[in-house]
Amino acid sequence: MSVDLNPDLSKVASTNGTTPATTKGGKAAGAIATWADDRLGLGGAMKKNIRKVFPDHWSFMLGEIALWSFVVLLLTGVFLTLWFDPSMTEVQYDGAYDPLRGVHMSSAMASTLDISFDVRGGLLMRQMHHWAAMIFIASMMIHMLRVYLTGAFRKPRELNWVIGCLLLLLGTIEGFTGYSLPDDLLSGTGVRAADGFMKASPVIGTYMSFFLFGGEFPGDAIIPRFYAMHILLIPGILLALVAAHMLLLVYHKHTQWPGPGRTEGNVVGYPMLPVYAAKAGGFFFIVFGVITLLGGLFSLNPVWKFGPYDPSKVTAGSQPDWYMGWPDGLLRIIPAWETHIWGITLSWNVMLPILVMPPLMLMILMALPFLEAWITGDKREHHLLQRPRNAPTRTAIMVALMTFYGLSWAAGGNDIIAIKMHLSINQITYFMRGAVFIGPVIAFIITRRWCISLQRHDEGKLLHGYETGVLVRSPAGGYAEKHLPLPEGKAYTLTARDDDPTPETVEEIDASGATGRTARLRKLRAKLATVFFADNVQKPTTEELHESQHHAEHELHELESQIAAGPNRHGPAEH
């Protein structure tokens, strides 16, 4: 019954062994492969990668959703380019949609309507493209949450984290340029807003706007420019970054959850071929299928109802796509703060939510791994993941950020919330103004304490066993629930984590003779680290575990003899 805390791991990790896990193909296929291999030499290069091992956990597939929806975007996007005319030349619409026939609009809008009503399958493609875009960015975000909450961003993967942040940024810009292309009322309102945001930047604002629009808004250059960005520039960068992201992934190998046989030095899972490739390939079709269903069943961006953009028109429910929603929300709730100096107006009410907050959030995101490494002083490599509860402060930081994001996001839909929940839009605004500050703090505290009590729960299970549900009545008449020791595998998994490091103390720093700036920095760091780890539960020591095992065995015997002595398992024993 003893838990071996130092199992011999060299024998377990058979999956990274020397025999390649290749499939045995048919003879003909084999011959072709050999022919190709002799000429291209791919076999040698691929062999290593074909044997790459991928661990299995649902959360490791979130990134794949992003990858596959990106592929769907590329495919449907190419289809759209065949018909879309990125020009702001005014034409008279003469397509199949009656209620707009004869209306003057840009070629971009007219060709979007043509794609929707005159091109076979065009509307499906448009909607698939747009749904895929929404899912692409959403999946990047949940993938990022997984990476953060499990500590997968730690050394040596910090760079891949940064690449991920850039992908998120570029995906968002790509989405914005994309939904601006049709030049309908809603997207035009969005571009108009973007123009206003640019102009709100002090000094250079107007120049920037003129530069982007090639003159005064709206001009006739913006759609062709966005088009070039949307189908060439940004997809190119995105593709390169995705490639870099995947290469780094292969190079670093995948992280994995701790468990018997899983160490910092191996990866346990399925080889790339055939198992993983089959699963990943299958998942591609699922993603494709779900996006196709959405595209076929749910309306998205019905531009024919918005009509062509016209600066004199506006519609209620003018919202950006969801991923732009949170700065829009901040914009909706910020009080009208402005400063007038030297004949210039500084519109804080626009600058803060739009020009300051999004870049700031991005910077915070990118800096998270480095900040944490600096505070904890952890310079080791990590390939084993941490459960969110075992890093309470980290988890709480993310939940606080998510709360901020979520509240700002909800504020972006304040009008819809108001009509659907019969609230006053003004009340929602006042509430949100407070909530975006208080909410994250409350979320931080609750999450942190929650994690710590989960840690305590784990500790309890290790030291006192799990709850069996067997109630025993003592001779004195009291009832107690019997606990049994955890199975070895579970116990191993729970203990397979490092103890948190002990932060330096101020005395130690003083004693080390450090002075001036260095000393001050080290002290700050020590303080932060103390707060970071405060109240965390460390895993039990070997002695504690052994002792608890003796105790458990004793209890088990006692239970067994009680059961043997009693008339039945549940009824009261006769005396």
Next chain:
Amino acid sequence: MLVCGLLLTGGLYAALAPAQADTSQDEAALIKEGRELFLVGCAFCHGQNGEGVLTQGGSQYGPPLTDVGAAAVDFQVATGRMPMAQPGAQAPRKERVYDDEETEALAAYVASLGTGPAIPDKELYSTEGMSDKELEELVVRGGQIFLANCTACHNFEGSGGAMPRGGYAPKIRGVDSKHIYEAMLTGPQSMDTFSDGNIPPEDKKAVIAYLNELDEAPSYSGFTLGGLGPVSEGIIAWVGGIGVLVGFAVWIAAHTTRSSKKKDEAAA
């Protein structure tokens, strides 16, 4: 009490006498019936002569109705907004209390109190008898007028939108053509009044034709999710898109975890 009664009869007599003089007997009976209904159901808030009632704070229980005209009464009463059940941010549309005949009587009475638009004739809002081509042109024009004048409050599909301080512009799909016309004509509550100088009758008809077209046209693009725009689309992307895909991910991963668990157990 007596003084009150005297004043009331005097005032009413003054108000009704000239009207009675040159309208037919039927009209007079209608107005009389309307007055009786009004005194019971409306006077509490709008005053015995429709002069309006002020609260102590100086705001109104009910505004004066002396110059709102029959169109306003027909709109308010036939959509169930009046009689208002309780003072609030906005009188909501509800089950109507008065039938057609009573509504007509109320309208006639209020119209007799002063000026104001009359209930529009059917040919002003009905597109009956138009050729397909005329109708199509009307719809196109109506769409543009609708987008220019109405969508700011009522949203691009007429699904409604929020107004300040708990107010809202209601969903205007499936509303009776006559009531759409009257709404434009009288501008209920925080809605602007679109007088005939602003949107000529022909254009009002066009807007109505467009709204009817929206009702009749199939949803080319699938379920419209309430026609609320990007917010409802975002919810679908998260629930129907990401939610479902994560479900699939869990399913796929679980399929091999189970078999590997068995293997683990066998090995142990």
